[in-house]
Amino acid sequence: MTVSVPHSLDDAVRLLGEHPDAMLLAGGTDAMVEINDGHRRPNAMVIALNRVPDLRSWRHDPVSGTVTIGAGVTYTELMQEPLAELLPALAEASRTVGSPQIRNAGTLGGNLGTCSPAGDGLPVLSALDAEIRIVSSSGERTISVHDLMVGVKQTSLLPGELIAEIDLKVRAGWQGYAKVGVRNAMVIAVASACLAVDSEQRRVSIALGSVGPTVLRCADAEQQLSNAVDWTSGAVSPDAIREFGTLVSAASTPITDHRSTAEYRSHAVGVLGARLARRAFATSEGAAG
Amino acid sequence: MSNQFFTLRVNGADHEIADSWLGESLLDVLRDRAGLMGSKGACTQGECGSCSVMVDDSLVCSCLVMAATAVDQEIVTIEGVAPIGAPSDVQQAFVDAGAVQCGFCTPGLIMAVHDLLDRTSEPTDTEIREELAGNVCRCTGYGRIIEAVQQVAVQRGGAK
Ligand SMILES: Cc1cc2nc3c(=O)[nH]c(=O)nc-3n(C[C@H](O)[C@H](O)[C@H](O)COP(=O)(O)OP(=O)(O)OC[C@H]3O[C@@H](n4cnc5c(N)ncnc54)[C@H](O)[C@@H]3O)c2cc1C
Ligand code: FES
Numbered sequence A: 001m002t003v004s005v006p007h008s009l010d011d012a013v014r015l016l017g018e019h020p021d022a023m024l025l026a027g028g029t030d031a032m033v034e035i036n037d038g039h040r041r042p043n044a045m046v047i048a049l050n051r052v053p054d055l056r057s058w059r060h061d062p063v064s065g066t067v068t069i070g071a072g073v074t075y076t077e078l079m080q081e082p083l084a085e086l087l088p089a090l091a092e093a094s095r096t097v098g099s100p101q102i103r104n105a106g107t108l109g110g111n112l113g114t115c116s117p118a119g120d121g122l123p124v125l126s127a128l129d130a131e132i133r134i135v136s137s138s139g140e141r142t143i144s145v146h147d148l149m150v151g152v153k154q155t156s157l158l159p160g161e162l163i164a165e166i167d168l169k170v171r172a173g174w175q176g177y178a179k180v181g182v183r184n185a186m187v188i189a190v191a192s193a194c195l196a197v198d199s200e201q202r203r204v205s206i207a208l209g210s211v212g213p214t215v216l217r218c219a220d221a222e223q224q225l226s227n228a229v230d231w232t233s234g235a236v237s238p239d240a241i242r243e244f245g246t247l248v249s250a251a252s253t254p255i256t257d258h259r260s261t262a263e264y265r266s267h268a269v270g271v272l273g274a275r276l277a278r279r280a281f282a283t284s285e286g287a288a289g
Numbered sequence B: 001m002s003n004q005f006f007t008l009r010v011n012g013a014d015h016e017i018a019d020s021w022l023g024e025s026l027l028d029v030l031r032d033r034a035g036l037m038g039s040k041g042a043c044t045q046g047e048c049g050s051c052s053v054m055v056d057d058s059l060v061c062s063c064l065v066m067a068a069t070a071v072d073q074e075i076v077t078i079e080g081v082a083p084i085g086a087p088s089d090v091q092q093a094f095v096d097a098g099a100v101q102c103g104f105c106t107p108g109l110i111m112a113v114h115d116l117l118d119r120t121s122e123p124t125d126t127e128i129r130e131e132l133a134g135n136v137c138r139c140t141g142y143g144r145i146i147e148a149v150q151q152v153a154v155q156r157g158g159a160k
């Protein structure tokens, strides 16, 4: 039998230690497409992660304000309360993924494992500065999501390592996710963005999907909008929002492919950035500028 | 590539699966090895939903489930929805509303509609469209499918 279905994280990690070339399988919504197409042939062991309780659960620590999500938590689960209220942008992004069938099977860990520039969970993890706990039979390490996503469908995971958990800080302040695609449902993003406000630190962060080799953060745009917001009233001028959109577009480095053109993508992502900023802050119509 | 032997529990009965190849999908195993031809395969990419089944009470595309990982799980296919000759309310409503033309999408849609109505007893038309976004029908234009779903919602509401 070369398909293993471990029922604990220890067993999964031990198996992976013995077979570092094993293929990990979570929801299968990326991996099985490749296998069905013949692009990928599992020739060693397959380790299924969908029956590992530690990977399928999440917890909230109100003292540290941290939510820890097991890599095997599905989009359907991320859309449900109380998780959706703690991490609204992640719930919003999850609602845009595929269909009910895909959301029931597809996991956040699988989204990271695939590391597609269009992965809908990834801009949210980036905007919220997620920390990723990686385990192997020789130990564990925790790295920033930005150090995990290194290129187009490329992570910094080493053979024998698996993603166990994703740590996210619960933030006071608005957060949301927006995506452009060719239709409303069942669509891979042509451009996407997650904006998250940290009203305590008085900072805005924005991360972009599908407009670079991997998810991009926009330092200039974040700085500009954070400075432009009147943090007492929570208002910002329409001009500042326009400028924010321009800076977001400028930060993108898209390509032209079968889904869209580079020009359209950088335009669209600026529109998404400005739209999210308008949802996050009241626009002070009468304010200077 | 080694041969695979395992047992799947489908519609309450155990099926011994022999000679499956490593990586073979649940859809292929159901159709080619368990003789359950109700689930259809069109895209094998998770796009069309014609292969939809329930695995441990969750609606999934069987083409995206690696069969050997579904051991010890309760699998329900279209064959397990209702006995032959005694259609479920959803099946009957599809017939009554004229929601079946070529019928290729129908098994997957019946699975998806049962799941939808179990979770949402009074869905709006928009909710129905969103919830059925993973089930493609090339014939009906979806209007009659939505009618069928609404018929069942009304019937079930009235039965309460
Ligand atoms: C029809 C369809 C529509 C889709 N629509 C969307 C969409 O709208 N948005 C979107 O973002 N994606 C979409 N996807 C892609 C896919 O559903 C997501 O990327 C999903 O998150 C993958 O998760 P999974 O659990 O199914 O991963 P799997 O397919 O099981 O695994 C994906 C990869 O990650 C690795 N992996 C899985 N778990 C771990 C782990 N714990 N540690 C290390 N590596 C791991 C696997 O080895 C594999 O290489 C769609 C797919 C389909 C088939
Ligand atoms: S055959 Fe599975 S979704 Fe099309």
Ligand code: FES
Pocket: B099, B100, B101, B102, B103, B104, B105, B106, B136, B137, B138, B139, B140
């Ligand atoms: S009835 Fe023919 S595909 Fe739906």
